[in-house]
Amino acid sequence: MAEIMQRDNVNININININDRAINYTIKRPIFCYNNNFDQSEINIKKCMSKLCEGISRVLSTWNGLQMAIQNKWGGHDSYQKSQQLVIDIFAWFSQSDSLCVEDLENLLHECLLFSFNTDIEDGSIDMVAEQLMNMHEGYLNDSHF
Template identity: 65%
Template sequence: MGSLNGQNNHSSLPSTHENDCLVERIRVVLSGWHGLQMAVQNQWGGLDSLHKSQQLAADIFSWFQNSKAHRIEDLENLLHESMLLSLNTEIEDGSIEEVAEQLMIMHEEYLHGNR
């Protein structure tokens, strides 16, 4: 079974060193999310569950790049909808909020030069 940190799926992401660094940090946060990893390992989103998890990383990257205001509630909604609609997984353990907070902190650190 593959992992979210796989090196073979950068097709939907613009490639620069800085972007790659931010994407890798997003993937590290997501790879520690038990609910997402369970959905991928058990293929709850179908045979392309790994690809869907990688697309989630790309969607989060795009959200950080394109959103004018980074509200944690919007990120939580993105995570919730992606898990539910793409990976057929309802998360009710509070981990969506935890992951959103980790991503927001990671992004703030990234913006302030802690790359």
């Protein structure tokens, strides 16, 4: 019979590549596993977090408002780099926040567009993108047993 075990507050080091930019990130999470196989559980979490980061990047790449800001360099000559930083900021927000609220994510997106890209989007797309990201995150949580 499989026994479910838990280790609390495990530091998990994750190396993620976003468009040839290596990001090293450490999160602290409990790990659940079957039959004391914590190493495999940590590997699965790392894979899931890497997929989450890729998913965030994919969602943002389809957001017309952000893509217009990047293409028109509304955030300056480093608009593309700022968009990649937004991926990292969203990933960090998901990784560090205990209670996630879609309104907080909407505020993060709005502030980033306003301060990094000098853009105020009022077409409702911020709400839709935040909802997409929250649903995607929830799916990854369910798949990885966080």
